[in-house]
Amino acid sequence: DTAVSQTPKYLVTQMGNDKSIKCEQNLGHDTMYWYKQDSKKFLKIMFSYNNKELIINETVPNRFSPKSPDKAHLNLHINSLELGDSAVYFCASRPGTSGSQQFFGPGTRLTVL
Amino acid sequence: QKEVEQNSGPLSVPEGAIASLNCTYSDRGSQSFFWYRQYSGKSPELIMSIYSNGDKEDGRFTAQLNKASQYVSLLIRDSQPSDSATYLCAVSSGGSNYKLTFGKGTLLTVNP
Numbered sequence: 121d122t123a124v125s126q127t128p129k130y131l132v133t134q135m136g137n138d139k140s141i142k143c144e145q146n147l148g149h150d151t152m153y154w155y156k157q158d159s160k161k162f163l164k165i166m167f168s169y170n171n172k173e174l175i176i177n178e179t180v181p182n183r184f185s186p187k188s189p190d191k192a193h194l195n196l197h198i199n200s201l202e203l204g205d206s207a208v209y210f211c212a213s214r215p216g217t218s219g220s221q222q223f224f225g226p227g228t229r230l231t232v233l
Numbered sequence: 234q235k236e237v238e239q240n241s242g243p244l245s246v247p248e249g250a251i252a253s254l255n256c257t258y259s260d261r262g263s264q265s266f267f268w269y270r271q272y273s274g275k276s277p278e279l280i281m282s283i284y285s286n287g288d289k290e291d292g293r294f295t296a297q298l299n300k301a302s303q304y305v306s307l308l309i310r311d312s313q314p315s316d317s318a319t320y321l322c323a324v325s326s327g328g329s330n331y332k333l334t335f336g337k338g339t340l341l342t343v344n345p
Contacts, residue, residue: 168331223320
């Protein structure tokens with residue numbers, strides 16, 4: 121029944137490693153997002169895909185690479201992890217209708233040691 | 234740079250009181266306005282959306298929008314300890330590259 125799911129829920133890794141976070145939504149939504157929430161709770165958009173097409177790419181280091189194999193999935197791959205990448209990463213989705221709300225996944229807490 | 238400003242708080246109110254949360258935004262073209270509630274360790278959940286000037290009520294929650302003043306607020310009546318959370322204001326300008334810009338959130342504590 122989960123609408124937006126993410127895996128893993130927790131991710132602890134060493135600096136310099138490469139890791140991926142997966143997101144899936146079963147709501148039939150057209151648009152998916154990745155957000156980063158830092159330790160001060162500031163939620164900032166990173167990427168957005170609409171029907172597998174990248175439509176928003178905020179100022180994010182190119183070590184972060186999103187990939188959408190189909191419109192129900194949006195994965196985030198991070199190369200050469202740095203201490204500052206430690207945060208909670210939220211996936212979200214919304215229907216294509218303008219003004220509609222976004223539904224958030226449970227989040228992935230990434231800790232880089 | 235489009236910005237959304239909120240008082241970071243913390244805001245502390247006694248149980249049963251009215252909690253008032255405020256938000257201002259910089260983009261005059263903004264069209265959609267949302268209030269999300271986020272409990273510690275959880276994801277944001279939508280509690281109110283508002284698109285036109287005036288008030289919108291839903292149970293104990295009332296959202297108020299004043300586009301001329303670029304101001305949106307959330308009132309919580311009869312506050313309960315379960316309302317204790319961080320409240321995030323989010324604003325969107327719509328269009329094909331639809332995205333939400335969030336404020337930094339206001340931490341609300343309702344004391345029994």
